[in-house]
Amino acid sequence: MDSIGISPCPGERRDAFVTGLGCFRRLPDLDTRISRFQRMASGAVLRADQLIMDAAAGARILTAEELHEVLEHVARAGFDPNARERARGELAGLVWQGQVLRGSTLLPPAERHYVKHVLLRREWPAGTSLEDYLESARQTILNSGSSVFVSAYQGQWQLAVIGESGNWRGPHGNEFIVVEYRVETGHWTTVFQPRDMYTDFIRTAGRERVRWLRRRI
Amino acid sequence: MATTQDLIDFELDILNRALDGVLDLAEAGDEEPDTVRYHEMLVWNSDMSRLKLDLDPAYRRGQMTLEQQERYRVLLARLKDALPLIERLGFAKPQVSLEP
Structure with a gap:
């Protein structure tokens, strides 16, 4: 700026x-x-983003190769490395990288998600590193057994991937990992393990125009 | 191996912290990016499922210690107080009775 x-x-x-x-x-x-x-x-x-929007709009049905191309793109996208998010009260008092977090502490989204879902909520196994957490998201996206759908939320196109948590299920984890990618930002918006996949994630308020690109659940 | 009491303590802690986070988010208004609000909404959905599927049944079935029962009642009162803010954010409302 x-x-x-x-x-x-x-x-x-x-x-x-x-x-x-x-x-x-x-x-x-x-x-x-x-x-x-x-x-x-x-x-x-970005051809991959255009494919997502075309599929979301029903303008085309993606071939297997195109879906693979899209998912490779999404797997590479990660969280926005330039953004910063406040820890807020929920994470206040936790220790991350030798620092006691305050509500006002600013963290990159990948770190905030990791602290929240791995360190605090223990959705992933003990000992899961930040890189492990991100790798579990990438694996979920690229796993041919995962489900994929596109949808709109407040006018923003998003692509969601749902995969079984398997070995990535922690002591307070759940059956599925979800990863959601927003076309407008070009980055992931969320990686976590919801308690109730349908109620908490797929049928969340405001989600519209759900179109499955691959359904395994 | 975590006991039922350990799990209940954990869930109570998570729900209280989650509510702290939602109150902060409501206070921040439009300062927070939409992507943050979206993520927090999804996780709050999951927390409301924990409340409905895990904590409230444990309370109603008498599986909590006296201390946990008291903590749960305090949580319900906090949720009741926070309902206007939860509604303003457009987040899911608790699907359990907020009366102990």
Whole structure:
């Protein structure tokens, strides 16, 4: 943001910025949207994302090769490495990388998800590292036994993969791992093990236009 | 090997922390990105399933210790107080009676 000459707005909220025209509040998703726009402008966007949107709109049925291409793309996407999320009260007091987390502590999404779902909630086995957690998501996405569907949430296209947790099921884990990817951001939005797959995840409020690309459950 | 009492203690702790997180999220308003709110909504759904499928049956069947019963009643009261915020966020409401 410094490159376009804006800086934090003194005495204002952390997402407010001052420019030559005064103080403005930054949109929460602005960095992500800019990053996404830059990727699209570079031409990198993205055949795989287009395939997802075409499939979601019912404009085409993906071939096995196309679905494989999409899932490889999604497996590579990961969480947004440039974003930061507040730990919030839920994680306050936990220790991560030698630091006692406060509600205001900012973490990359991958780390926040790991602390929440592996360290706090023990959905994955004891000893699961951050890299193990991310690898379990990648394995779920690429496993031909996983189910895949596309849907819309508040107008945003998303692709979800549901796979059996198997050896990745921890002492407080559940039967399935879910990974969800949002086309607009180009990154994962969630990786966790819901208590009740249908109620908690597939049929969640606001999810629309569900279209299965591969169904194993 | 975790005992039933250990599991109940764990679930009570998770649900209380989850509610802390939801209250923070409500306070943050539009500051949090939509992706964060979406993720938290899904996990809250799962927490409400824990409440309905695990904790509440344990309470109603008398499987909790006296201390756990008291913690559970406090949790129900917190949930009841938080209902307006939960509704404002558009999150799932508890599918159990909030009356002990």
